[in-house]
Amino acid sequence: NAGVTQTPKFRVLKTGQSMTLLCAQDMNHEYMYWYRQDPGMGLRLIHYSVGEGTTAKGEVPDGYNVSRLKKQNFLLGLESAAPSQTSVYFCASSYSLKTGGDNEQFFGPGTRLTVL
Amino acid sequence: AQKITQTQPGMFVQEKEAVTLDCTYDTSDPSYGLFWYKQPSSGEMIFLIYQGSYDQQNATEGRYSLNFQKARKSANLVISASQLGDSAMYFCAMREARTGGGNKLTFGTGTQLKVEL
Numbered sequence: 001n002a003g004v005t006q007t008p009k010f011r012v013l014k015t016g017q018s019m020t021l022l023c024a025q026d027m028n029h030e031y032m033y034w035y036r037q038d039p040g041m042g043l044r045l046i047h048y049s050v051g052e053g054t055t056a057k058g059e060v061p062d063g064y065n066v067s068r069l070k071k072q073n074f075l076l077g078l079e080s081a082a083p084s085q086t087s088v089y090f091c092a093s094s095y096s097l098k099t100g101g102d103n104e105q106f107f108g109p110g111t112r113l114t115v116l
Numbered sequence: 117a118q119k120i121t122q123t124q125p126g127m128f129v130q131e132k133e134a135v136t137l138d139c140t141y142d143t144s145d146p147s148y149g150l151f152w153y154k155q156p157s158s159g160e161m162i163f164l165i166y167q168g169s170y171d172q173q174n175a176t177e178g179r180y181s182l183n184f185q186k187a188r189k190s191a192n193l194v195i196s197a198s199q200l201g202d203s204a205m206y207f208c209a210m211r212e213a214r215t216g217g218g219n220k221l222t223f224g225t226g227t228q229l230k231v232e233l
Contacts, residue, residue, distance in 0.1 A: 031219050042120075042207060042223035043161075050218050058220065090161065094219045102168075103211075103219050104151060107161035 001026050004108035006091050012114045013081045021076040021111050023091030030096040032074040033058075033105065034066060036087040043090060049074055050096070081115045088112050119143065120210050120224035127229050129198045136183070137193040137227045139208035145169075147213040150191040151221065152182065155205040164206075167191055198231045205229075 007022045023032065031050055035043040035058075045058030047066040055066045063085060065077045074093075078085060092105040121140045129135035141150065152164040167175045167182045175182040183192040195202055205228050209221040 033218075033220070040225060042225045043209075043221075044223070045220055048218045048220060056218065059222075088159070092161075097213075097219055102149070102151075102166035104163040104166060105219065105221060106163070107153075110159050 003027065004091055004093055004106050006089075006108035006111050008111060009109065010112050012116065013078075014116050015082060017081050018077070018079050019081065019113075020078075021089055021091075021113075023074045023076070023093075023108055024072055025074075025091075025093040025106070026072060027093060027106065028071070029093035029106070030071075031094045032068065033092040033094075034064070034074065034076045035090045035092065036060065036085075037090060037110075038087050046076065046089075081113075083115045086113060086115045118224075119222045120208055122208055122224035122227050124227045125225075127227055129195075129229065129231055131200060131231055131233055132197055134194060134196045135198055135229065137195070137206050137208075137229065139191045139193065139224060141189050141191060141208075141210050143189075143210065143212050145212040149211040150182070150184070151209040151211070152180070152191075152193045153207045153209065154202075155207065155226070157204070161207075165193070195229075200231050200233070203229060203231045 004025045033048040034046040049055045049068040052071045089111045091108040094105045148169045150167045154162045165177045181194045205226045208224040
């Protein structure tokens with residue numbers, strides 16, 4: 001199993017450009033998440049999804065959109081990139097809380113995005 | 117107020133010694149979960165250990181244990197017999213049931229641990 005994969009690993013954008021980050025998981029997890037990690041601030045939740053076709057806002061959703069058309073994929077879009085969106089982006093997935101247990105989140109390797 | 121507070125930006129420990137990484141949390145939810153993740157310099161996030169708010173005993177996973185003091189709202193990570201490979205950033209995180217929907221985590225700012233010979 002590949003676990004959680006993210007595409008691309010690195011990207012450089014100019015201000016105003018758009019892009020989509022792709023996250024895929026092969027663990028049949030119901031829940032998926034997008035975080036951003038900035039120095040000294042830990043990870044902050046951007047958007048999340050509790051199932052195919054559903055998405056919800058997290059702590060820092062402004063400037064981002066997401067879609068979950070298939071259970072295994074979760075896309076993060078930046079319509080008009082800004083330098084403040086320079087960050088490392090992590091995707092994660094987990095079972096639903098109904099399955100019981102720890103329900104830890106499994107993380108992808110991250111995408112390093114620079115907006116000039 | 118910060119929901120998760122990690123007051124140690126950096127820590128040093130000698131190889132083979134034990135080290136405690138501090139984490140305090142703030143919640144009014146009676147049902148919550150506490151997690152620790154490790155992030156080595158390569159960048160990936162690795163799940164280490166979990167403690168549920170109703171768990172009677174402290175969680176342990178190999179060399180990792182979680183010192184859970186509910187009344188003090190602390191969930192410190194203890195690493196025994198430190199190894200050079202333990203050098204990494206460590207994050208404490210909390211899941212609150214009342215936030216509803218999903219299995220959302222709130223992360224602390226992390227503690228950078230350096231294991232020395």
